[in-house]
Amino acid sequence: MSATLTFGAAPGAVPLLGHIPAIGRSSLDFMAALPAHGDLVRIRLGPWPAYVVCHPTLIHQVLVDDRLFDKGGPTYDKLREVGGNGLVTCEHRYHRRQRRLVQPAFHRNRLPGYAEVMSGQVDAVTRSWSDGQVLDVVAVMNAFSTGVATRTLFAGDVDPAVLAEIQQATTEIFTGVARRLIVPFAWLDRIPTPGNRRFLRARRRLEHHTHQLIADYRRAGVDHGDLMSMLLAARDDDAHGLTDDEIHDQVLTFFSAGSETVSPALSWAWHLLAHHPEAEARLHDEVDAVLAGRTAHYDDIPKLRTTARIITETLRLYPPVWLLTRRTSAETELAGQRLPSGSVLVFSPYVLHHHPGFYPDPDRFDPGRWEDGTVCPRSEQAFTPFGGGARKCIGDEFAKTEATLALASMAARWRLEPLPRERVRPAPRLALAPHALRMRLRRRCGP
Ligand code: HEM
Structure with a gap:
């Protein structure tokens, strides 16, 4: 396979800093320009090399071999420092046990219960x-998705003030992580600045x-049908459950993974x-045909196919998780290039989803490309908003349900109009959200 795949080096590295200044100017533009230099492209982050994987076949290879291409690299190392060893950040050696323990919380049969929370949050x-x-x-949209994350985690009788504090603390932690990610020197994180x-x-x-x-929860011993009850009840083959510290890390993981992703998707x-x-029409x-002005519920989802296609096309154009990293756990070869153990790999669903080789007219918003009977994209491997392999998003169905219910219910009663002269730009931080997006509400008259 590597015979047809090409390796190249990105031009424009400057002494000492390598490509950091170019990334700082516009990380999206920098990443989007790389496929022109090869299917695997070497860049420099300061003095360190990193390899950007641009071709879907290679990305697939990296995603499915999660032992060799383990979680690591600048993003995950920092996230782990902060968020601990939750399911998103943990290394391969901890992953299988955690995934097995957490999986039942995302079983299809739990979705209708979560969907009720989602519909309730739309109304709220x-x-x-x-x-x-x-x-x-x-x-x-962030208030909506954070509300969903809070209430699907803790449906029990929890003091609303405590829930509000948890929401606020999580938001502050993730603002802090996003800032820390752009600062490459760990010692700066330890200076007692107001932000730190x-x-x-x-x-x-x-x-x-x-x-x-x-x-x-442990004291009460009641199943509230929420994620927390599932995490507490989870047992492995030896009847061992998750420790309190592991549950804490999962709570932080679900909060951030759940709320920081769905809200940018809805905003876009x-x-x-x-x-x-x-x-829009x-x-x-x-x-109008399915809901006639009411809030959507779980049973409506099979009829909301246009809504679902709009969500899919939005996830293609603006994948909230737009940048992923890995670290090789052993020496290997990719696209004919020898990579020493510990090499950092970077890949971007955003770049992949805009590849003209796989999507005709890739920058055009066209939900019709996902209609039944059409083959989109040209390679299945070229659509990865939820990643792939064993580390694929555990909340993909949860997220699609949430986004579909919210978009359909809100559109049944409201239009959101753009403001004149408002320029909307992507802000590629931890998630790819609009930099700022203000819109005017217009009440729709139902049929
Ligand atoms: C539109 C919404 C979402 C997007 C685009 C998204 C995207 C992703 C991606 C790309 C990954 C793989 C990361 C990697 O390979 O390094 C991932 C993993 C994960 N996501 Fe999501 N996610 C979304 C919503 C959610 C929700 C709602 C939850 C939970 C409530 C969630 C929980 C997780 C977890 C726990 C993992 C780690 C899975 C593992 O490694 O076993 N995500 N997500």
Whole structure:
């Protein structure tokens, strides 16, 4: 296979810093330009080499061999420092046991229960909306998805003030992580700046509350049908469960993985719809026929096919998890290039999803490409918003359900209009969200 795949080196490295200045100017543009230099492209992060995997076949190879291409690299090393050893960040040697223990919480039969929480959160968020109001779309979609994450984790009788504190602490932790990711020197994280102090306080608060909740749940011994009850009940073959520290790490993982991803996807969907009236009209036809102005529920999902295609196409154009990294656990060869053990690999679903070789007119928003009977993309391996292999997103069905219910329910009653002269740019941080997105609400009259 490697005979036809090419290796190259990215031009433009500067002494000492390598490609860091180019990445700092625009990481998306930098990454998007790399496939022109090969299927596997060497870049330099300061003095260190890293390898950007650009071809879907190679990305697939990296995703499925999760022992050789283990979780690691700058993003995961930092995330692990902060978020511990949760399912997203843990190394291969800890992964299988954790995945087995956590998997039942994401079984299909739990989805209808989670979907009820999602529909309830749509009502909670939209209750205060009024015609003509200008929304900070990213903040509102974030409030929605954080509400879903909180209530699907803790459906029991938990003090709302504690839940609010957990939400706030998680947001602060992830703002801190995003900042730390761009600062390459670990010692800077230890300086007691206001930002670092806020971050450490938030981490302590979260730890305190989750350990308290774990103790309360264990004492009560009731299955609330939520993720927390499932995590506590999980047992491996030797009847061992997850420790309190492991559960704490999973809570932080679900909070961030759940809320920081669905909200950018929904925000982008509103932005794209506002600029593509034909797609918007089709969405309105569907939600008017299926929902007639009411909130969507789990049983409606099979009928919301246009909505689902809009979500899929949004995930293609703006995959929230736009950059992934790995570290080789042994010496290997990729695209004919020898990679020593410990090599850092980087790949981007964003770059892959915009590849003209796999998507005709790749920058065009066209939910129709996902209609039944069409073959999109040209290679199945070229669509990876949820990753792949054993480390594939455990919450993919959860996320699709959440996004579909929210988009359909909100569109059944509201349009979001763009503001004149508002320039919307992607902000590629931990997740790929719009930099800022304000839109005006218009109440729709149902059929
Ligand atoms: C649109 C929404 C979402 C997107 C785009 C997304 C994307 C991803 C991707 C790309 C990965 C693989 C990371 C890698 O290979 O390094 C991943 C893993 C994961 N995601 Fe998601 N995710 C979403 C929603 C969720 C939700 C709602 C949850 C939980 C409630 C979740 C929990 C996880 C977990 C636990 C993993 C680690 C799985 C493992 O390694 O076994 N995600 N996600």
